[in-house]
Amino acid sequence: xxxxxxxxxxxxxxxxxxxxxxxxxxxxxxxxxxxxxxxxxxxxxxxxxxxxxxxxxxxxxxxxxxxxxxxxxxxxxxxxxxxxxxxxxxxxxxxxxxxxxxxxxxxxxxxxxxxxxxxxxxxxxxxxxxxxxxxxxxxxxxxxxxxxxxxxxxxxxxxxxxxxxxxxxxxxxxxxxxxxxxxxxxxxxxxxxxxxxxxxxxxxxxxxxxxxxxxxxxxxxxxxxxxxxxxxxxxxxxxxxxxxxxxxxxxxxxxxxxxxxxxxxxxxxxxxxxxxxxxxxxxxxxxxxxxxxxxxxxxxxxxxxxxxxxxxxxxxxxxxxxxxxxxxxxxxxxxxxxxxxxxxxxxxxxxxxxxxxxxxxxxxxxxxxxxxxxxxxxxx
Amino acid sequence: xxxxxxxxxxxxxxxxxxxxxxxxxxxxxxxxxxxxxxxxxxxxxxxxxxxxxxxxxxxxxxxxxxxxxxxxxxxxxxxxxxxxxxxxxxxxxxxxxxxxxxxxxxxxxxxxxxxxx
Ligand code: SF4
Numbered sequence: 224x225x226x227x228x229x230x231x232x233x234x235x236x237x238x239x240x241x242x243x244x245x246x247x248x249x250x251x252x253x254x255x256x257x258x259x260x261x262x263x264x265x266x267x268x269x270x271x272x273x274x275x276x277x278x279x280x281x282x283x284x285x286x287x288x289x290x291x292x293x294x295x296x297x298x299x300x301x302x303x304x305x306x307x308x309x310x311x312x313x314x315x316x317x318x319x320x321x322x323x324x325x326x327x328x329x330x331x332x333x334x335x336x337x338x339x340x341x342x343x344x345x346x347x348x349x350x351x352x353x354x355x356x357x358x359x360x361x362x363x364x365x366x367x368x369x370x371x372x373x374x375x376x377x378x379x380x381x382x383x384x385x386x387x388x389x390x391x392x393x394x395x396x397x398x399x400x401x402x403x404x405x406x407x408x409x410x411x412x413x414x415x416x417x418x419x420x421x422x423x424x425x426x427x428x429x430x431x432x433x434x435x436x437x438x439x440x441x442x443x444x445x446x447x448x449x450x451x452x453x454x455x456x457x458x459x460x461x462x463x464x465x466x467x468x469x470x471x472x473x474x475x476x477x478x479x480x481x482x483x484x485x486x487x488x489x490x491x492x493x494x495x496x497x498x499x500x501x502x503x504x505x506x507x508x509x510x511x512x513x514x515x516x517x518x519x520x521x522x523x524x525x526x527x528x529x530x531x532x533x534x535x536x537x538x539x540x541x542x543x544x545x546x547x548x549x550x551x552x553x554x555x556x557x558x559x560x561x562x563x564x565x566x567x568x569x570x571x572x573x574x575x576x577x578x579x580x581x582x583x584x585x586x587x588x589x590x591x592x593x594x595x596x597x598x599x600x601x602x603x
Numbered sequence: 604x605x606x607x608x609x610x611x612x613x614x615x616x617x618x619x620x621x622x623x624x625x626x627x628x629x630x631x632x633x634x635x636x637x638x639x640x641x642x643x644x645x646x647x648x649x650x651x652x653x654x655x656x657x658x659x660x661x662x663x664x665x666x667x668x669x670x671x672x673x674x675x676x677x678x679x680x681x682x683x684x685x686x687x688x689x690x691x692x693x694x695x696x697x698x699x700x701x702x703x704x705x706x707x708x709x710x711x712x713x714x715x716x717x718x719x720x
Pocket of ligand 1: 564568
């Protein structure tokens with residue numbers, strides 16, 4: 224457990240907490256969408272510092288966690304080919320596929336490289352004309368402009384040995400899926416700040432209106448999160464449901480128009496499978512027809528892969544905020560960061576990893592009744 | 604990987620395509636694509652994600668974030684060696700640094716701690 228004096232401005236944190244306590248007259252459940260926020264919350268013990276009535280539910284905002292198993296298996300198969308240099312962000316190395324991970328593939332002789340930016344992968348393609356260079360293009364709206372630029376540049380340069388294994392996901396359809404679940408308990412959202420840095424807030428008013436929930440755009444530093452909670456609780460107590468921007472220093476209402484233009488040029492909206500959750504309509508991006516030549520899934524013909532999820536992993540429920548990681552029977556026993564069963568235990572932003580890391584072996588149990596596992600798949 | 608790190612633009616290469624700059628993240632310098640903040644100037648602060656500047660940020664907020672990132676060891680994670688981290692997590696780090704079996708659980712926790720952001 225962390226203490227308030229570890230905040231970078233403890234006095235301000237205290238004031239925000241006091242205000243939240245004074246405002247909240249009854250229980251409220253808020254979902255933080257971004258996995259970075261989840262880690263910040265657990266690391267600083269924000270959930271334990273809050274008044275009892277305020278429950279934070281962890282959302283699905285970790286790109287590493289929600290990348291579906293079949294795409295991980297596709298990545299593993301492509302990365303195993305002798306003619307391929309497979310490039311990925313470091314976070315993906317230990318995400319379990321059906322029977323291994325990228326780290327193992329490298330151990331078995333695969334040429335797997337960690338890159339800092341998709342443009343680094345593009346550079347590798349230029350320098351290795353006799354090899355196929357494949358970049359694992361995962362992520363939310365924050366990462367999409369970078370990956371879109373890589374595809375755009377590849378086409379401009381006429382590179383024939385570069386492709387992207389795309390598994391892009393979008394936040395607003397995920398919020399919609401969470402809210403339409405019959406067992407949803409979420410009453411307000413802390414929307415992911417950096418997603419909004421790119422996309423702005425235009426997609427949110429309709430969601431706030433339709434589901435009657437406040438959506439507060441929030442950063443990921445401890446004080447940002449407290450401020451987001453303060454504003455969401457204030458709205459809830461007043462019976463309001465608006466979009467508020469509590470992260471104005473990095474988020475403009477219209478987002479980043481140049482980045483959005485590039486995304487639109489390269490990607491089109493598509494349905495996507497989310498690991499552990501299932502199919503969410505219109506929840507992702509894929510390369511448009513004009514860029515299909517840079518789609519690794521087509522180039523390597525890895526469409527028909529069959530997958531096998533470990534039966535005991537309940538990460539789908541964790542990602543939808545239906546259970547806390549500690550409620551999973553495998554948590555901390557058969558499933559640890561060293562022997563992960565699900566991506567939520569591996570990813571630096573996964574809720575299971577956060578709980579394990581900060582020794583939350585018996586996290587707070589929400590008062591609401593638990594639904595059975597079968598009832599919980601709102602989008603399958 | 605959905606977080607983004609604030610940094611100061613220390614140089615801009617106008618001839619690069621796409622537009623590229625050198626960004627200082629509290630001492631670590633990295634190149635980043637500036638196409639999405641095309642009118643940024645040297646000395647300004649930007650938020651950088653996977654090698655792309657996404658928005659400007661005022662100096663005060665940027666410095667506060669950077670201080671926090673540094674205190675929490677996040678800069679090391681962002682720019683550190685991902686293979687070494689993966690090795691530690693997998694328990695296949697060289698013997699000198701590998702934890703004793705009895706300490707495995709505690710080691711998991713401290714070691715993957717450097718991975719969180
Ligand atoms: S603790 Fe492990 S097995 Fe349980 S939900 Fe999390 S990742 Fe899956």
